[in-house]
Amino acid sequence: MDASAEGSRIPRLALFGVFGGLFCGYLGLTAAIPVLPGFVRERFGAGDLAVGLVVTATALTALLVRPVSGHLADRYGHRRVMSTGALLVAAGGLLYFLPLGLGGLVAVRLLVGVGEASLFTAGAVWVVSLAPHERRGQLIGLYGVSMWGGISAGTFLGATLLNLGYGAVWGFTTAAALLGLLLILSVPAAPRTGRPTAQTPAAQTPGDGGERPGRWQTLLPRPALLPGLALALASAGYAGVAAFVVLHLQARGTGSGVVALSVFSAVYAGTRLVIGHLPDRLGARRVATWSGVGEAAGLAIIALAPNLPVAVIGSVVMGVGFSLLHPSLALMVMDRADPSAQGAALGAYTSFWDLGLSVWGPLIGVVAAVFGYPAVFVAGACCALGAVAVALSVRPPDTEPAAVSRVRSTS
Structure with a gap:
């Protein structure tokens, strides 16, 4: 009974670091969203096409990088990849300050998309590895709530901070992501235990005589x-x-x-x-x-x-x-x-x-x-x-x- 209770126990402090890191990362990510359209028009005199490209550029790299980030998290550790994602988001906040031109701004947004993909994907698998087997679905859902909470608060705070100027928004983006990085690094990168995180059919598990999967x-x-x-x-x-x-x-x-x-x-x-x-x-x-x-x-x-x-x-x-x-x-x-x-x-x-x-x-x-x-x-x-x-x-x-x-x- 004690062993069962121990296996069902949720590591609250560790999950606080992961959930908090995700929340702060998305806080920084989305604070720039309501600000960028006006910034692009004011600084570059660009039209709607350029505005759409700058705002949505992160989705392109996120789409392409998520599977890669997940693979890297499997290979090198969840904390390392998730913290790298938070660091890239913070770097994006600092790069907003620089006069890089419209093309440079698009490149920064592509970099931030890499950070977003790494932050979310590595953290999601980390949550599964930390969760008791019978609570995985619930914690995956709560992980999503942390993300949407960061999105909601970030867009509101970004629009509010614009009253103080673009620099205030960029500074907040950087600070929020760095706070997320600290929360992520506060969670020990414990080695995997023997406890399975999923019940996998034997046919899907690579065996000695099995065929190794291709790159795709x-x-x-x-x-x-x-x-x-x-x-x-x-x-x-x-x-x-x-x-x-x-x-x-x-x-x-x-x-x-x-x-x-x-x-x-x-x-x-x-x-x-x-x-x-x-x-x-x-x-x-x-x-x-x-x-x-x-x-x-x-x-x-x-x-x-x-x-x-x-x-x-x-x-x-x-x-x-x-x-x-x-x-x-x-x-x-x-x-x-x-x-x-x-x-x-x-x-x-x-x-x-x-x-x-x-x-x-x-x-x-x-x-x-x-x-x-x-x-x-x-x-x-x-x-x-x-x-x-x-x-x-x-x-x-x-x-x-x-x-x-x-x-x-x-x-």
Whole structure:
């Protein structure tokens, strides 16, 4: 009993350092976002194309670097790669001060994207390695809450600090990332123990006579493909809500559409805090299925909403479903990946989120222009159901979490 209790204990101080490092890193990352458009126009006299390039350049390198960062974390250690990411974000803050020109600013943003990918991916796998096996899904979800908290606070503080000048924003970006670096370095880089972090089918574990994976399989492991595809499909609904829910409700005669977006964000975070343990308890595949259905239902309600209260109900339903979808799919990846390659697998899986937003961003704009705003949410609902179909096609692992076995044995 003592051994079981010890195995279920959460290393709170270590997780505080990892979660805090992620929060501060994203605090610094996103403080520049609301400031950069005006900076580009004022300093360089550039137009919307240049503004879009500067703001979104980080997504390009993050998309490409996440699997590499995960692979490096597997090989050289989570703390080393995560702290390198925080250091690159801080370096980006310092480089904003320099008169590098528009091309130099784009290069800085590409560098910051490398830092973001390294910070998030290495930390995510680190959390899994620190978590008790039956709490991995819950802590993956809380890790995401730390990221979104940093994003929300960072954008607000960046816009507020602009009143003191661009230098205040750049200085805050640097200081926040350096604080994150200190928090990360406060966590001991303990060697891996014999405790497995995932139950991996023997067929997926390289054996003595097994075939070594090629380079592309190292950076894009097979366990990440189907859950990643499901995540990319599910991202269509989020892209639609973020871009068009306010305009959709304005067209319906409601001028407070931002309320629906705010409710979605609050429910998204609150769901992970309150019921984030469900993927561990009920099984990742089952929760991913119901989460995708919930996202689709919420989007359908928003599409048909005649007024703000109905749209808010849709935001609540979608927020609950979409909140648990990512940790459930991530847990499916971890359950199928070899423990020595979990960083690369999780990095590749997360890249599908960036890929999905990159694809759906332009496409939903076309859908809105051709078919109208309600069609955006209908299309998102169809994609969410497609994500459910993909998640159901993933073969269950040979061994289940103990919690799932207990639930089934008592039912």
